Amino acid sequence: MPLLLTLNAGSSSIKFSLTPLPGAKGTPLPAPLAHGQVSGIGGAAARLSLRSSLHGKQEQALPTVASGRSGHEQALDAVLHWLEQHLPEEKVALVSHRVVHGGVHFAQPMRLDAQVLAQLDALAPLAPLHQPHNLAGIRSAMAAFGQALQVACFDTAFHRQHPFVADTFALPRRFYDEGVRRYGFHGLSYEYIARTLQAHWPALHQGRVIVAHLGNGASMCALRQGVSIDSSMGFTALDGLPMGTRCGQIDPGVLLYLLTEKGYSPEQLTELLYQQSGLKGLSGLSNDVRELLQSEQPQAGQALDYFVARCQREIGALSASLGGLDALVFTGGIGENAVPIRQRILQDLGWIGIDFDPAANATHGSSHAGAQPQGQISQPGSRVSVLVLPTDEERMLAEHALALWQAV
Structure with missing residues (x-):
């Protein structure tokens, strides 16, 4: 059964979900098989909590972050390790990533490749709390699921149709043309x-x-x-x-x-x-x-x-x-x-x-x-x-990735 994995790296947490991919085009996504999060990243009490239709509710404390490794890398390792342990027979065929900053050019979900990754790396200074973690998650998922289609969904994309007055700063116009703009997030x-x-x-x-x-x-x-x-x-x-x-x-x-x-x-x-x-x-x-x-x-x-x-x-x-x-x-x-x-x-x-x-x-x-x-x-x-109203960014990640998957 092919699966869709969503990864949403925030400033202090990583949320994820795992959902079976529907067989027929136009069929809505079923309920997730598992969803959860690593919370407290960067603190002394980071925990992995998840709920699975097969394994119920589970929680575990994460060990002390090793020297030289970021909390997000450790958190992502914990998520991938859980997937390997509990779903060894299932195939992750599609991975959808939240990417905080898409800059001027990324106004819709994109299939990830080396060229796109390089462009997103260049945007890291504009979102230093998030973008490096987003991209670390992408690279780890590419290594773990080499055959899967990897999709980036951008937090800035929803705001790209702002009128000029809501999109600019009162600086010389050349800065706006170079991409110094009000992008909006979430x-x-x-x-x-x-x-x-x-x-x-x-x-x-x-x-x-x-x-x-x-x-x-x-x-x-x-x-x-x-x-x-x-x-x-x-x-x-x-x-x-x-x-x-x-x-x-x-x-x-x-x-x-x-x-x-x-x-x-x-x-x-x-x-x-x-x-x-x-x-x-x-x-x-x-x-x-x-x-x-x-x-x-x-x-x-x-x-x-x-x-x-x-x-x-x-x-x-x-x-x-x-x-x-x-x-x-x-x-x-x-x-x-x-x-x-x-x-x-x-x-x-x-x-x-x-x-x-x-x-x-x-x-x-x-x-x-x-x-x-x-x-x-x-x-x-x-x-x-x-x-x-409760939000569900993982659902949006899943729906956007599914649309790209079905269009391939």
Whole structure:
């Protein structure tokens, strides 16, 4: 039985799924045989957790990362080792990879070869937290499954039809022509949410929607009739909202000051902006919202206050881009699960037409028994609907790869 493997390497995790390939063209994908993730990469408690239709739910702690090897390489080794042990008779014929940055030229899923890999390598400085891990996963999968078709799906592709004013910086035009543009990210997540709205909330899909993908990486996207017209992220995945360890929007003059007056090297500045800032930097404690919510330290509260304020500000800005707002959708690890954060964001947005339901909010995505995974958390009469919808980037990876597979 030929199988489809998806690999989604994030900044602190690797998610994967394994699905039988349908025999006939046009046949929808069946449910995955197995899916799971390695979480906590870069920390002291990395774990592999998965659920398989044949082997049930399993978890295992990963050993200490060996000297000279990245946590992502170790995590990927753990995933491939599990596949070899538990599915030795099955053939992986198709592998779909999430690639964060596709630059100007990659606006649709692509079959991977040496030439494409070289072009993606050149984009690594634009996504240093992700692109090297994406490409390491591709090369490991090519070595492990030499006969499989390898497909890249790009997080930037969903945003490539932005209007010029949402796509550019006010720099000399030659930089835009060279590719210095606002690309936007989390496109696979936004595409999945757009399809979910089209299937289950078609009236909202046809309107003006902001999707808030809130997690260790966080951004927002403005959709009009399911099409991205603006995004909080820009040239790199640093811009916009503050994130777990990334700064979000910052005055470029601060960066010039750090370089010229504080003697930061480009390498030190990269480490500061990508690894030591955001919630982690503001709180001095953690990049994990769950830990910050439980902490009594004032810095934890201040970090969350800043995150909430920037989310509210971005909702206002993207509403202006859309010319109004019909729906706000929360997704991602924080957006789906952090009930107090959603409440704090929503409680001051009555001016925009949001009348949210605290009781409904408390029962969607929370960890207590009976909680619902998705649904509406605004009052029935609210002018702007508010939804909590789980995203599924792996499903988008699978569907895009299947389309290429069936076209070969």
